[in-house]
Amino acid sequence: xxxxxxxxxxxxxxxxxxxxxxxxxxxxxxxxxxxxxxxxxxxxxxxxxxxxxxxxxxxxxxxxxxxxxxxxxxxxxxxxxxxxxxxxxxxxxxxxxxxxxxxxxxxxxxxxxxxxxxxxxxxxxxxxxxxxxxxxxxxxxxxxxxxxxxxxxxxxxxxxxxxxxxxxxxxxxxxxxxxxxxxxxxxxxxxxxxxxxxxxxxxxxxxxxxxxxxxxxxxxxxxxxxxxxxxxxxxxxxxxxxxxxxxxxxxxxxxxxxxxxxxxxxxxxxxxxxxxxxxxxxxxxxxxxxxxxxxxxxxxxxxxxxxxxxxxxxxxxxxxxxxxxxxxxxxxxxxxxxxxxxxxxxxxxxxxxxxxxxxxxxxxxxxxxxxxxxxxxxxxxxxxxxxxxxxxxxxxxxxxxxxxxxxxxxxxxxxxxxxxxxxxxxxxxxxxxxxxxxxxxxxxxxxxxxxxxxxxxxxxxxxxxxxxxxxxxxxxxxxxxxxxxxxxxxxxxxxxxxxxxxxxxxxxxxxxxxxxxxxxxxxxxxxxxxxxxxxxxxxxxxxxxxxxxxxxxxxxxxxxxxxxxxxxxxxxxxxxxxxxxxx
Ligand SMILES: Cc1cc2nc3c(=O)[nH]c(=O)nc-3n(C[C@H](O)[C@H](O)[C@H](O)COP(=O)(O)OP(=O)(O)OC[C@H]3O[C@@H](n4cnc5c(N)ncnc54)[C@H](O)[C@@H]3O)c2cc1C
Numbered sequence: 001x002x003x004x005x006x007x008x009x010x011x012x013x014x015x016x017x018x019x020x021x022x023x024x025x026x027x028x029x030x031x032x033x034x035x036x037x038x039x040x041x042x043x044x045x046x047x048x049x050x051x052x053x054x055x056x057x058x059x060x061x062x063x064x065x066x067x068x069x070x071x072x073x074x075x076x077x078x079x080x081x082x083x084x085x086x087x088x089x090x091x092x093x094x095x096x097x098x099x100x101x102x103x104x105x106x107x108x109x110x111x112x113x114x115x116x117x118x119x120x121x122x123x124x125x126x127x128x129x130x131x132x133x134x135x136x137x138x139x140x141x142x143x144x145x146x147x148x149x150x151x152x153x154x155x156x157x158x159x160x161x162x163x164x165x166x167x168x169x170x171x172x173x174x175x176x177x178x179x180x181x182x183x184x185x186x187x188x189x190x191x192x193x194x195x196x197x198x199x200x201x202x203x204x205x206x207x208x209x210x211x212x213x214x215x216x217x218x219x220x221x222x223x224x225x226x227x228x229x230x231x232x233x234x235x236x237x238x239x240x241x242x243x244x245x246x247x248x249x250x251x252x253x254x255x256x257x258x259x260x261x262x263x264x265x266x267x268x269x270x271x272x273x274x275x276x277x278x279x280x281x282x283x284x285x286x287x288x289x290x291x292x293x294x295x296x297x298x299x300x301x302x303x304x305x306x307x308x309x310x311x312x313x314x315x316x317x318x319x320x321x322x323x324x325x326x327x328x329x330x331x332x333x334x335x336x337x338x339x340x341x342x343x344x345x346x347x348x349x350x351x352x353x354x355x356x357x358x359x360x361x362x363x364x365x366x367x368x369x370x371x372x373x374x375x376x377x378x379x380x381x382x383x384x385x386x387x388x389x390x391x392x393x394x395x396x397x398x399x400x401x402x403x404x405x406x407x408x409x410x411x412x413x414x415x416x417x418x419x420x421x422x423x424x425x426x427x428x429x430x431x432x433x434x435x436x437x438x439x440x441x442x443x444x445x446x447x448x449x450x451x452x453x454x455x456x457x458x459x460x461x462x463x464x465x466x467x468x469x470x471x472x473x474x475x476x477x478x479x480x481x482x483x484x485x486x487x488x489x490x491x492x493x494x495x496x497x498x499x500x501x502x503x504x505x506x507x508x509x510x511x512x513x514x515x516x517x518x519x520x521x522x523x524x525x526x527x528x529x530x531x532x533x534x535x536x537x538x539x540x541x542x543x544x545x546x547x548x549x550x551x552x553x554x555x556x557x558x559x560x561x562x563x564x565x566x567x568x569x570x571x572x573x574x575x576x577x578x579x580x581x582x583x
Contacts, residue, residue, distance in 0.1 A: 105155045105201050105543070108512075114202045115576050118181040120160055128163055131173045136211065138162040147206045150199050151192050152455050152462065154512075155543060157200030159186065166211045168286060168294055168325040175323070176292030178205060184573045187319035189261025190232065192253035194451075194462055195542025197318045198261070201577040207323060209260050215239045216326070224283060224300050226328045229260025245331040248281040252448035260324040266316030268538030270448075273499040274367035274404065275332050278315055284328030285311040287321075290569040300328050313564070318540045319575040321568045335367075335404035339415040340440045343399045343422065343431040344390040348473040350427045351397050355469075355498060357427065358401050361418045365403035365411055369499030372398050373476065376450045376495045376506075383453035386446055390430040399498070400447050408435065450495050451504075459512045461520055463505040464496075465528045466537040472498060475505055478527060483507065483519060490516065502537040525551040541579045549581050 106112060128137045138144050139161050149156045165171040178185050186204040200206060212230035219225070220243035227236060233254040236247055251257060251269040261267075263285065266278045275281070284299035297311050314324055345351055351371050358366055374396045380386045388398070401418070405411035415433050422428040434440050454460045467475060476494040483490050489510055496504040505524065509516055525535045529551040536545060536552060549558060561580060565572070 117184040136164040155196035159200040159206045162206040164211045171288045172292045179291045187323045189258035190256040192257045194539045196544040197542030218243045229324045246334040248275040265540045281330045286326040288323045336406045337408040337411045339403045339435045341401045341433045342443045343428045345397045354427045365405040367404040368402040370400040371498040372495035375493035379453040383456045461507040464539040466501045467533040471531045547581045
């Protein structure tokens with residue numbers, strides 16, 4: 001048993017999502033994406049392998065290198081000579097120090113009130129240390145800091161403790177303590193979430209699943225994998241590869257995001273178009289509930305109609321109903337041939353016509369259809385040094401189209417015919433096709449690293465909406481018009497999974513401003529709802545969108561959501577302030 005606690009202080013400070021370079025968080029894999037980038041080689045049409053210049057390594061045709069998202073930038077408040085930490089300083093003084101931080105969620109949202117939760121005491125910390133051992137209870141300032149701030153640096157909490165269980169039993173014991181003392185908790189996976197759901201708002205206890213990283217089994221015949229929630233997506237891919245399987249989804253954050261986080265956000269990603277949603281592909285779940293009880297639904301079966309599909313409650317509920325500890329995923333066969341096209345187009349109407357053509361001509365092989373506008377392409381060029389190899393101007397749109405199949409010659413011919421037909425019809429201005437793994441990795445980076453480039457050296461307001469396709473790019477144009485008076489420092493851009501009708505709408509500005517935020521919100525949600533769209537396509541509601549839930553759900557639906565929440569978490573300790581609006 002450990003002696004009485006003398007816990008360090010934690011004071012993350014950031015001005016918002018300006019791109020200060022940060023020390024790497026210990027568990028966050030750093031990506032090749034942070035390395036110096038050579039430009040994507042300039043070339044038109046077929047790309048010889050020798051031109052692949054980027055230093056990302058690609059392990060096979062479907063894994064696009066080890067693209068870990070860069071760790072969150074944090075400027076840490078250094079302990080000053082006037083205020084050195086002493087053994088007497090407990091968690092209360094830590095809270096005082098936090099409140100002097102330059103940017104905290106509670107300050108940026110001053111109307112927000114802390115819920116009626118217990119406060120962390122040294123006795124709690126000692127109990128957690130008994131359950132987990134002291135190494136897995138982080139209270140030191142520098143250790144806790146990365147867990148308080150989100151990846152795009154838009155929210156920053158004031159937690160004083162991070163708990164890192166390895167097993168379901170440990171997590172269950174931790175939740176029993178939290179429930180008894182009404183301590184609020186914030187479950188955290190890879191902390192790549194983009195809606196402020198993964199970090200505390202006030203002083204919630206952070207429960208990190210990073211050490212719950214065991215892959216239990218891979219079944220190559222039935223095509224399933226069973227694993228703990230903290231397995232990083234990239235690691236899961238590596239375990240599936242020898243069995244000829246792959247994960248049913250893929251995201252740019254694959255080097256850091258975890259299976260539990262993916263399930264809890266109902267992540268979509270780059271190949272949902274082909275392989276379906278998280279709801280369809282999650283066969284089994286184990287979760288720890290608010291009172292510490294364990295709900296074991298680790299089903300491996302494709303069919304199970306025994307009443308309510310309870311596992312669905314944990315998919316997309318963002319840690320507000322339980323903490324996912326293990327899961328079983330259905331995994332498709334890894335394709336033997338992958339082909340990719342990068343295309344440039346004159347107008348958005350041509351993007352939609354090209355998508356329709358891709359569905360007709362690439363049919364069963366079509367796996368990804370992505371788009372980005374010229375602001376995004378310029379951003380990855382200017383901020384990350386990634387050069388687009390296609391002809392373009394300031395109005396150009398770009399598409400990435402990928403196919404997965406089993407016969408290389410057949411699939412390659414299909415892709416070439418598709419691009420040729422799109423050019424003959426005047427839809428596509430310029431294009432490149434490739435089936436060479438490292439070249440495809442390089443081309444994908446132009447799309448996958450847009451968010452990273454937009455966050456660099458500026459503030460980004462990010463929106464993730466689904467729209468009826470004819471309205472897809474209108475969202476960018478309407479918002480541009482609305483924000484015209486803010487001048488040219490404020491830029492509106494769009495990219496996303498056009499194949500799923502999912503637009504990532506971004507407003508970048510030199511710094512955060514209340515005026516700008518108030519001009520965008522709730523306007524963007526009202527507009528989206530008015531055209532029949534969804535205000536959250538795949539990122540979830542988190543903290544930042546919770547108060548706008550009414551634009552996505554009817555009053556009856558919100559009432560039912562509240563009643564599910566209060567039945568499963570009567571004390572409201574699981575990820576408070578997230579998903580549901582304040583009542
Ligand atoms: C570069 C980049 C690209 C991205 N691309 C995509 C994309 O294409 N598609 C997409 O959908 N998202 C994308 N995202 C967003 C993000 O990666 C996903 O939301 C991802 O699923 C989050 O996983 P995570 O492990 O990082 O979860 P976190 O960010 O740690 O948490 C997300 C939410 O889930 C909760 N949570 C985490 N783990 C658990 C658990 N075990 N049990 C219960 N609740 C839990 C947290 O409390 C939080 O509310 C991207 C993010 C980045 C930075």
